[in-house]
Amino acid sequence: MKRRDWLTAAGTVALAGAVRAAPKRVRIGFQKGGLLLLVKLRGTLERELAGVTIEWKEFPAGPQLLEALHAGAIDFGVTGAPPPVFAQAAGRDFLLVAAEPGLPHSEALLVPADSPAKTVRDLRGKRIALAKGSSSHYLLLGALASQGLKLQDVQPVYLGPADARAAFEAGAVDAWVVWDPYLSIAQAARPLRVLADFGSLAPAVNAPWSFYEARREFVQAEPALLKLLVAAIAREGAWATANPEAVARRVSPLLGLRLDVMLAMQRRVRYGASALTETILEEQQRVADAFLAQGLISRPVRVRDSAWLGR
Template structure:
C-alpha cells in the first residue's frame, strides 16, 4: 500500500487558495467569453516560452488579424492550469508531461496541440548539501516533497523504480515549488523534486545538491494544450498561437542571456541563474509524433497501474488531428 502523503499546513492552505482562484477565474473568464467569443484565454507559468511571448507582445497582432483578442492568466504550475482548462476557464496553456495525464483522466476537455523536445536535465531530485543521502535507494523511509501531478511526480516514480523502490517506500509530501523550497530549507523534508528554474535557484543560491536529474529516467517534454471544444471552432486561432510560439522559440534558442534578462523581473530569479536553467531547456516546437505519444502513454499506464489516476487513458485520443 502506498504511504499516505502528509501535507504540511501551508500546503493545504496553498491548495485551497489555488482551487478558489481557479474557481473565480472560471467564473470571470466564462462571463467574458460569453460576452465576446472572439477571445483566446491563455494560461501561462512564470517561466517558459508563453511568458516570454506575453512580454514580447507578438501574438496580439497575429490574433487581431483573425479578429481575436487575447487574455493572459498566470498559474504556479501545470496541474492548476489544466484544472482551469478542464473547467472551461482557459482555451490554451502549457504544462509538463504529467499534468495532461491527470487532466485527461478527469475529463476529455483538452487536446495536445504541440510540444517541445525532451529536456531531461531540466528537473531533479535534490537533497541538502550535507545530507548523508547519496543515492535514490537511500530515500527509503524518507520524506520527499514534490508537486502532485507535475512532471517531477513522474521523475520521483521513475527514479524510485530504477532503485528498486516504489512510492510506498517513501512519505510523499505534495507541495507547490514555493512551499517545497520553504520546507526543504527548514529541514521539514529529506528531499525535494522540482523543475527549472526553481531547481537552478536552489542549487546555485541554496543549500541543495542534486541526487538525480531526469537523465535516462524521463523525457520531460513541455506540451502546449488547448480546449478541445475551442480548437474545434477556432483552429486558425490555435494555429496562430503555435506559430507565434515557434517564432519566440527560434529566437530564444540562440539568445539565452537575453531571455534570462527579460524573464528575471517576472520570475523573481536573477538572470545568471535563469541562464543556467535555459541552457538545460529544449527548443523547437512541433506536432506530436508517434514516439512522443508512446512516451506519454507509458506515463499514463504507469500512473494508472499505481492507482494515481482513476482510470486508464488513451493519450492518442487527445492529440489534435491534422487539419482540425
C-alpha cells in the same frame, strides 16, 4: 496564375479571414518560467494576431491550469507530461494540440548539501515534497525505480512549488523534486545536492515532452486561429533557443535570479511548439502507463483520445 500559386493565395486569404472572424479574445494559461512567459513579455501574440485580444492568467502548476481549461476559464495553455494524464483519468475534457521537447537537466530530485542521503536509495522512508501529478512526480517514479524502489518506499508530501520550498528550507521534508525555474532559484539560494534528474536516468527514463493544451470547443470553432497561435509560439521558441543571453536578460529580473544563473538555465533549454506525432504520443502513453502501474490513476488512459493532430 498557376494552380499551386492560386491555392496558396486562396489559403492565405482564407486564413486571414479566419483571424478576422476569430473571437475577440483568447485566454492563455501560463506558468512561472517557460516559453509562454517569454511570449507574454515580448508581446508576440498581441503583435502577430492583430485584432485578437490576448488575456493571460498565471498558474502555479499544470494540474490547476488544466482544471481551469476544463472549466472553460481559459482557452489554451502549456503543462508538463503528467498533468494531462491525471486530467484524462479524472474525465477532464481538453485536447493536446502541440508539444515541446523534454529537458534532461531542468528538473531534479534535491537534498541539502549536508544531507546524509548520498543516493536515491538513501531516501527510503524519507519525506519527499513534490507537486502531485506533475513532471516531478514522473521523475520521482523513475528515480526510485532505478534503485529498485517504489513510491510506497518513501513518504510523498504533495505540495505546490512555493509551499514545497518553504517546507524544504525549514527541514520539514528531507528531499524535494522540482522543475525550473524553481530548481534554479533553489540552487542559487543555498548549497544543494542533485540525487537524480532525467539526464542521469536516461535512456531507461527519458525526459517527457511538455504539451500545449486547448479547450475542445476552442479547437473545433477556431482551428485556423489555433494553427496561427502555435506557429507564432514555435517561431518565438526558435528565437529563444538561439538567443539564451537575450532571454536571460529579459526574464532574470522577473524571476529574481542573478543573470549568470538565469543564463545557465537558458542554455539547457530547447524551446518549441511541434506538431504531435505518433512517436510523441507513444512516449506520452508510457508516462500514462507508469502512473497506472503505481496505482496513481484510477483507470487506464488512452492518450490518443485527447490528441488533436491538426486535421
